[in-house]
Amino acid sequence: MAPTTLPQTMKTLLQASRQSTEVIFTTAPVPTPTHPEDVLVRVHAAAPCAGELRWAVDFPDSVPTSKVLVPCQDLAGTVITSPANSGFAAGDRVYCRIDAGRAGAARDYALPRVSELAKVPSNLDWIKAAATPLSALTAWQAIFVQGTLDAAGIKGEAKAREQNAKVRVLVTGAAGGVGSWVVQLAALAGAKSVVAVCSGDKEEAVRQLGATEVVDYQKTTIADWVAEDAVREVDLVIDLIGGKTLAGCWAAVRTGGTLISINTPPDVVKPVGLDKPVAKSLFFIVEPLGSNLAQIGELIEAGKARPTVDSVWEFANFKAAFERLESGHAKGKIVIKVSDVA
């Protein structure tokens, strides 16, 4: 049962309908835990994901019609109530990505599940914490679960580092929310090289995160860049952009390499007539796993990795936050302050 000191109603954002990308401000009752894993959290900061207002139309299987359309699946906040023996207690500083199938976190109180939560590293404030989960989880799973780098390399395990040192990685959208994590995690794991595809003004930023080569997609195409020198081919592509960018990645991946996209199934845009067998080419959707987030938190706590915040917006200014997000040129995460402590 929630403590009686909780307010009856709260402020919340809502997507106007499944078909609309309009977001409105309103009030709603404070949610009540109903699932055995539900944790009631006071939200301090929340973060949207590029494209999320189109998910109900683009990925209807991931967004059931029963979903209350609260946007922003990433949160940082304080536990109010949690199930017994969950590992979380009232007052804990937590962060997570809430599964896209359930109401998000652009509201005073949200209901993440135990399996989604991790404790916030002590060196992250609420804004940086909210900027972390989805981007870092997606990058982690793209490289270490779907991709061919071994996460043990991050901890210095010799065999993993020996294997990772043979892998050239290329990432598109390298300066954005997910991309900045792909660059960092690949570099930390000891990849042979990390090729960042981004606009030229972000070169310095991605190099600081660990990129060893930078391709300015506004000046050249990936295919033209690779055509200049065959040694530029890579073993692992992580694509975040889709479309022509992903089509160009087919030129970059070596025969027998791996092509992962979080935007589009790579085979959909494979150039007609191209005969280049690869070991794996797939699209995947991130799993909101608190266990992965805890591993990422260890890196942050140790000062080895960090989230990148593009900008911070007051709750009342949410429309501007979504406009900035949908511009497609964010340099890291866009974060919305939900409570006064953020």
Ligand SMILES: NC(=O)c1ccc[n+]([C@@H]2O[C@H](COP(=O)([O-])OP(=O)(O)OC[C@H]3O[C@@H](n4cnc5c(N)ncnc54)[C@H](OP(=O)(O)O)[C@@H]3O)[C@@H](O)[C@H]2O)c1
């Ligand atoms: N499948 C999943 O589970 C999953 C999970 C998370 C995110 N996503 C999707 O992944 C995509 C990226 O998410 P995000 O949060 O990282 O987005 P983001 O923060 O908005 O970053 C997008 C980045 O892409 C760059 N960019 C735009 N056009 C480009 C191009 N043609 N080539 C290279 N870079 C380009 C932009 O930088 P410049 O200013 O340099 O152009 C920007 O930094 C979104 O579509 C999102 O919906 C999917």
